[in-house]
Amino acid sequence: MTATSAPAKTAAPAKRASLTRRTVIDRVLLYGAAIFLAAWTLVPIYLIAVAAFSKSLSVYDFPKSFLPTQFSTETMSFFVNSSGVLGSVKNSIIVALGTIVLSLAIGAPAGYALARFRFPGRDMFHLAVLSSKMFPIAILSIPLAVAFIGLGLYDTLLGVVIIHSAMVLPFVVIVTSGVFYSVSRELEEAAMTLGTSRFGAFVRVALPLALPGLAAAAIFAFVSSWNEVFAATILTVRERTLPAHILAGLNQSPLYFKFAGGFFMIIPSLFFIFFMRKYLFNLWGPGR
Amino acid sequence: MASVAFETVRKVFGKTTALKDVDLLVRDGEFMVLLGPSGCGKTTLLRCLAGLERIDGGTVRIGDREVSDLPPRDRNIAMVFQSYAVFPHMKVYDNIAFGLRMRKKSKAEIEKRVKEGAALLQLEPFLDRYPAQLSGGQRQRVAVARAVVTDAPVLLMDEPLSNLDALLRLHARAELKRLHTDVRRTTVYVTHDQIEALSMGDRIAVMKDGEIVQIDTPVVLYDRPASVFVGSFIGSPPMNFMKATAKNGTAVGDGWQVPGPPGMDGKPLLLGIRPENIRIGEGPFRGRVVVSEPLGSHTLLTVKVGEASLKVVAPADDVFKPDQTLQLAPEPHKIRWMDETTGRAVAAPH
Numbered sequence: 001m002t003a004t005s006a007p008a009k010t011a012a013p014a015k016r017a018s019l020t021r022r023t024v025i026d027r028v029l030l031y032g033a034a035i036f037l038a039a040w041t042l043v044p045i046y047l048i049a050v051a052a053f054s055k056s057l058s059v060y061d062f063p064k065s066f067l068p069t070q071f072s073t074e075t076m077s078f079f080v081n082s083s084g085v086l087g088s089v090k091n092s093i094i095v096a097l098g099t100i101v102l103s104l105a106i107g108a109p110a111g112y113a114l115a116r117f118r119f120p121g122r123d124m125f126h127l128a129v130l131s132s133k134m135f136p137i138a139i140l141s142i143p144l145a146v147a148f149i150g151l152g153l154y155d156t157l158l159g160v161v162i163i164h165s166a167m168v169l170p171f172v173v174i175v176t177s178g179v180f181y182s183v184s185r186e187l188e189e190a191a192m193t194l195g196t197s198r199f200g201a202f203v204r205v206a207l208p209l210a211l212p213g214l215a216a217a218a219i220f221a222f223v224s225s226w227n228e229v230f231a232a233t234i235l236t237v238r239e240r241t242l243p244a245h246i247l248a249g250l251n252q253s254p255l256y257f258k259f260a261g262g263f264f265m266i267i268p269s270l271f272f273i274f275f276m277r278k279y280l281f282n283l284w285g286p287g288r
Numbered sequence: 289m290a291s292v293a294f295e296t297v298r299k300v301f302g303k304t305t306a307l308k309d310v311d312l313l314v315r316d317g318e319f320m321v322l323l324g325p326s327g328c329g330k331t332t333l334l335r336c337l338a339g340l341e342r343i344d345g346g347t348v349r350i351g352d353r354e355v356s357d358l359p360p361r362d363r364n365i366a367m368v369f370q371s372y373a374v375f376p377h378m379k380v381y382d383n384i385a386f387g388l389r390m391r392k393k394s395k396a397e398i399e400k401r402v403k404e405g406a407a408l409l410q411l412e413p414f415l416d417r418y419p420a421q422l423s424g425g426q427r428q429r430v431a432v433a434r435a436v437v438t439d440a441p442v443l444l445m446d447e448p449l450s451n452l453d454a455l456l457r458l459h460a461r462a463e464l465k466r467l468h469t470d471v472r473r474t475t476v477y478v479t480h481d482q483i484e485a486l487s488m489g490d491r492i493a494v495m496k497d498g499e500i501v502q503i504d505t506p507v508v509l510y511d512r513p514a515s516v517f518v519g520s521f522i523g524s525p526p527m528n529f530m531k532a533t534a535k536n537g538t539a540v541g542d543g544w545q546v547p548g549p550p551g552m553d554g555k556p557l558l559l560g561i562r563p564e565n566i567r568i569g570e571g572p573f574r575g576r577v578v579v580s581e582p583l584g585s586h587t588l589l590t591v592k593v594g595e596a597s598l599k600v601v602a603p604a605d606d607v608f609k610p611d612q613t614l615q616l617a618p619e620p621h622k623i624r625w626m627d628e629t630t631g632r633a634v635a636a637p638h
Binding site for chain 2: 184186187189190191192193194195196197198200205208209
C-alpha cells in the first residue's frame, strides 16, 4: 500500500505545479495578445476622438497630448456645417435604410428556406452565397458603372441601394438562416395544428422569435452601407453618400476636418458592436 | 364524435419506406397507443394524421371525411408535441388561447374556455407567466391545455411525457389518463415506453419497421403476444424464450420436455413464458441460480437452464443463493409457443 502510494503522492504535486506554470504562460500569452489587438484598434479611435473634440488647430501640436487639453466642439461643428456634409449624411441614411429593407426583403426569405427545407442543390446554394464574396467590388465596378449608366441608375441613390444590398446579402442570408434554424420547427408545426396556415405560422411564431437576429442583420446592413466607400464613389457624382463625400474632398480638406469626419463615421459601428456583441458571439461560435 | 382510419397508408423518405401500407382503425373516443422502438414509423404515422407529413399512398380519414390532402388546420385535430412546442414569446394565457383565436372564437368564449382549460390542468396560478418561468411539467401541461381547449375531436400526442423526470412522469401519466376519461376525445398517443402504453391505452398498436405487427388490448397483448418481437418488447423484464423441438405432441428442450403444440412435428419452436408465470418447485426445468436481485416487492432471479437464461419472479421473502439448484414449473396455460423460423406465434388450440 505505502510503497505504491508514495510515488503517486510526490508525483501529483509536481504534475500540478507544471500544469499551473503552463496555464500561467497560456494566460499571459492570451491576455497579452488580447490587449495588443484591443490597443491596435482602440488607440487610433481614441486619438481620433481626442482630435475631433479639441480646438481645430491643436491637431497640429507636437508632441501629441494623450488627454484632451482644450475640450471644444469647434472642430465637429466646422465639419457638420461644411458644404455638402448634411446632404451627404441624408443620402447615407436613405441609402442605409434602403439597404436594410431590400437586403432583408430578399435575404430573410432565402435564409428561411435554407433553414427549413431540404431541396436539391441546397448545399451548392449555400456555397454559392458565400462564393459571391470572392469577387472584389473593384473588379466589378467598371462593368457595373457601365451597366448602371445604361439602366439610368447611375448617380442615383437607388443604384447605390442596389449595390449595397448585393454586397450585404450573403451575410444576411447566412445570419437569418442561422436565426430561423434556432427557432424550433415544432413551434411552427404546433401553430399549424392550432389553425394557422403555413404562412400564418411563420408570421405569428417564427418571425417574432427571429426578430432579435433579424435586427442584428439589419444593423449590419446599415453599418456596412454607412461605411462603404468604393462603390458609392464610383457610381455617383452628385448624389454622394457621406464616405464618398469625405473621400472626394480628402486632398483639399484640412487635417482637423478629416479627424472630425473620421469620428463621425465610426460612431454607428461602435454602437453596432456594443449592442450586438453578445448576439454575434452566439452566432459565430459557442461563447465562453 | 370522430373515429380515425388509416387505409394502406404509405410514406417514403428518399430510399427508405417509413410506412408500409399501414391499416389502422381508431374507434371514436378510444385511447390508442402507437408503441414501438425508435425508427419504427410511429411518429411518422402520427404526423401523417396531423397533416404535417404528406402521405405517398392510401387514405387517412377522420370521422367520415377524407383528410389525406388537407392542411393541418382543416383536419380538426389538436396535437401535443414531444418538445411541447409552447410558444416562448407568449404568456401561458395566450398560449392556451392561441388555437381559439385562430378559429375566431368570441372574446368572452376564449376567456371562458382558457379558464376551464387552466382549471382542468391546474394552471390557474401561471396564466400570467412566460414559458421560460415554468418547470418542464408545467410546460407540458400548458401544451396539453392548449390542445384540449380547442374542440378538436381528435387529440394527437407525440411522446408527451418523455422529457419529464421519472417521478413526474408517473404523476403526469395518471393525470393524462384522468383527462381522457374527463374529455373522452379520440386520442392517438405515440410512445416507446411499454409501461406507458400498457397503463394508458384502451388498445395498443405495436409497430416495427413501418408496419403494425399487433393491435390489441394491453392484457391480450401482454398475455398472448403474436410474435417473439412483441413478447420481448412488452414487459419488463421481457418474456423468456427457450428453444425446443416438437415431437409427437411434446416439446423437447435442452434437458426438459413439456406437452407441446399439435401439428408442428420436427419443427424448431420457442417456448415463451413470462417471468411471473414460472413457479419454483417440482417442474420440468432444472436450473442453477446465477443472480438474485431483491426488488422489494419481489425478487428477480436469473436461472440458467441448460444453455438458456431464464428470468424468474420469486416471492420477496424467499432467500436464494448463487449456484443453488432449483426446479421450475411454467404455468401450462401461460405458455406461448412461437415458430422459431418465422418468429410468429403458433396458432393456439384454445
